[in-house]
Amino acid sequence: MAEGTSLPDSASGLKISGLTADSRNVEPGFLFAALKGARTDGSLFAPGAVEAGAVALLCAKDAEQQLRAAIPENIAVIAAEEPRQVFAKMAARFFGAQPDVVVAVTGTAGKTSVAHFVRQIFQSAGHPAASLGTLGTIKPDGISYGGLTTPDPVALHRELAELEAEGINHAALEASSHGLDQFRLDGVRLTAAAFTNLGRDHMDYHATIEDYLCAKLRLFEDLLPDGGTVVVDPAEKYADRVLDVAGRRGLPAFTVGETGRDLKLTGIRAVGAGQELTLQTARGEYKITLPLIGRFQVSNALIAAGLAIAAGTDSGLVLRSLENLKGAPGRLELAGRTASGGLVFVDYAHKPDALDNALAALKPFATGKLSVVLGAGGDRDPGKRELMGAAASRNADLVIVTDDNPRSEDPAVIRKAVMSGAPQAIEIGDRFDAIAEGIHRLNAGDILCVAGKGHETGQIFGDTVIPFSDHEAVQHAISLEGDT
Numbered sequence: 001m002a003e004g005t006s007l008p009d010s011a012s013g014l015k016i017s018g019l020t021a022d023s024r025n026v027e028p029g030f031l032f033a034a035l036k037g038a039r040t041d042g043s044l045f046a047p048g049a050v051e052a053g054a055v056a057l058l059c060a061k062d063a064e065q066q067l068r069a070a071i072p073e074n075i076a077v078i079a080a081e082e083p084r085q086v087f088a089k090m091a092a093r094f095f096g097a098q099p100d101v102v103v104a105v106t107g108t109a110g111k112t113s114v115a116h117f118v119r120q121i122f123q124s125a126g127h128p129a130a131s132l133g134t135l136g137t138i139k140p141d142g143i144s145y146g147g148l149t150t151p152d153p154v155a156l157h158r159e160l161a162e163l164e165a166e167g168i169n170h171a172a173l174e175a176s177s178h179g180l181d182q183f184r185l186d187g188v189r190l191t192a193a194a195f196t197n198l199g200r201d202h203m204d205y206h207a208t209i210e211d212y213l214c215a216k217l218r219l220f221e222d223l224l225p226d227g228g229t230v231v232v233d234p235a236e237k238y239a240d241r242v243l244d245v246a247g248r249r250g251l252p253a254f255t256v257g258e259t260g261r262d263l264k265l266t267g268i269r270a271v272g273a274g275q276e277l278t279l280q281t282a283r284g285e286y287k288i289t290l291p292l293i294g295r296f297q298v299s300n301a302l303i304a305a306g307l308a309i310a311a312g313t314d315s316g317l318v319l320r321s322l323e324n325l326k327g328a329p330g331r332l333e334l335a336g337r338t339a340s341g342g343l344v345f346v347d348y349a350h351k352p353d354a355l356d357n358a359l360a361a362l363k364p365f366a367t368g369k370l371s372v373v374l375g376a377g378g379d380r381d382p383g384k385r386e387l388m389g390a391a392a393s394r395n396a397d398l399v400i401v402t403d404d405n406p407r408s409e410d411p412a413v414i415r416k417a418v419m420s421g422a423p424q425a426i427e428i429g430d431r432f433d434a435i436a437e438g439i440h441r442l443n444a445g446d447i448l449c450v451a452g453k454g455h456e457t458g459q460i461f462g463d464t465v466i467p468f469s470d471h472e473a474v475q476h477a478i479s480l481e482g483d484t
């Protein structure tokens, strides 16, 4: 068994027909993991799980006594210091098979893009491949949407086993900080792991930036096995912390970017809607035309190339495949052109840094004005709202503040917080009306960026998801312009 997948002695010899951390999914013969969560404590559901047929329970050491008292004596109880980690390792053992090559990427921004690129690179090198993350699972025959960026361990390990059974021998995973912190990826056998960057995000979940960084560092400290390669751009803030881990553990590092050693970027030149990159490699100099705009897509493409090379794909094939990369849906994606000659892009920027980067990427293409429609999510870090407004007003000539998944919050309160960073902004709560107004104001050479929702297909109010797609809204608003 691979390093990092050992289980407590009490778990050996246990025969179970399935496992779950949700009592509502228990079937006869299952192991139920009674985990303390953010909202409730799984132990409360242990008696119900036993009634539904659970034959074994996993719990935290400090919950063991109370749990044993609440259930019949014949039920096996495994108590662990880190029950979530043990649960993930059990899921890995239970489902068993995984694609031969699995790589993972963490970072505040760029995970989806990198995973999307790595999948395309593997495919074009002839390896059937999948990516798993915010967009769901994407494989050669289609896409299935999962809900979380990093699925829970049971869903993840089931999926990996299914991929292997389908002959998909290469996979790229997005490792979210929640996923790492909650041990969702433990037990995945990784060949290489990458770090993109670290900016402000999820400060509602992580107490400090250091805490957030430490969650990300788990990928390199705990999950990447000995011999696994660390891929990083040393010029990124906090990359030194990732490289420290690699150094301490004696892991090989593959470095990219301007100060990188393995894929050294020595030039970028804008060519149409693409960028010509000059790269120095162990095999000499390459000139590659990346068919994507935005400096950050260069970073993402180099990290993706690094992961694929570190995973054993021929570097010549990898670098040539960069010329055919397609951006992930909703990441700086051209969503429409108006009759007046304006361009509309949809981008998933929902964090201050991402807005800065997305707008900076579009600016050179706007011979006229640059405008942006944005909101901020409800039930998410309120501290980022004003900063997002400020990033928008710093970069754009016109800012329209609207709603983006208010969830349980009052949308007007969220908009007000965003407006506090962008006092000159126009406020239009209804997202379609906001997009239509942005489009209406476009003249020749202008660019509108519709930010925050990217690939999403719904607007969340309370517990209700109302179908909404920025792409469709853009197309519809453009068609209405034609009618006037």
Ligand SMILES: CC(=O)N[C@H]1[C@@H](OP(=O)(O)OP(=O)(O)OC[C@H]2O[C@@H](n3ccc(=O)[nH]c3=O)[C@H](O)[C@@H]2O)O[C@H](CO)[C@@H](O)[C@@H]1O[C@H](C)C(=O)N[C@@H](C)C(=O)N[C@H](CCC(=O)O)C(=O)O
Binding pocket: 021, 022, 023, 024, 035, 036, 037, 038, 039, 040, 041, 042, 043, 045, 147, 148, 149, 150, 151, 152, 153, 176, 177, 178, 179, 182, 184
């Ligand atoms: C805050 C958070 O991350 N929560 C995740 C966590 O839930 P939890 O354990 O805290 O749940 P809880 O509701 O307190 O319940 C505790 C336990 O009781 C169990 N329970 C509960 C009710 C019941 O009737 N029976 C029962 O057994 C639950 O299954 C759970 O095991 O573990 C669950 C299983 O892995 C996750 O589904 C859940 O994600 C929630 C839904 C979520 O919204 N997560 C988001 C914030 C998230 O993880 N996002 C990241 C990052 C995205 C990004 O990078 O931007 C992602 O990877 O998607």
Ligand SMILES: Nc1ncnc2c1ncn2[C@@H]1O[C@H](COP(=O)(O)OP(=O)(O)OP(=O)(O)O)[C@@H](O)[C@H]1O
Binding pocket: 107, 108, 109, 110, 111, 112, 113, 114, 134, 149, 174, 196, 197, 296, 297, 299, 300, 328, 330, 331, 332, 347, 348, 349, 350, 353, 354, 355, 357, 358, 454
């Ligand atoms: N390397 C990067 N550096 C800075 N910003 C980036 C980078 N890559 C992408 N972005 C910005 O972040 C947005 C989200 O990108 P992407 O979906 O690839 O990241 P992610 O890490 O998967 O995000 P999430 O955690 O929300 O799923 C993009 O639409 C773009 O605005």
Ligand SMILES: N[C@H](CCC[C@H](N)C(=O)O)C(=O)O
Binding pocket: 149, 350, 376, 377, 378, 380, 404, 405, 452, 453, 456
């Ligand atoms: N994974 C991110 C996505 C945010 C997307 C944005 N549209 C929002 O709802 O805030 C989150 O759940 O925080």
Ligand SMILES: [Mg+2]
Binding pocket: 111, 112, 133, 134, 135, 149, 174
């Ligand atoms: Mg993502």
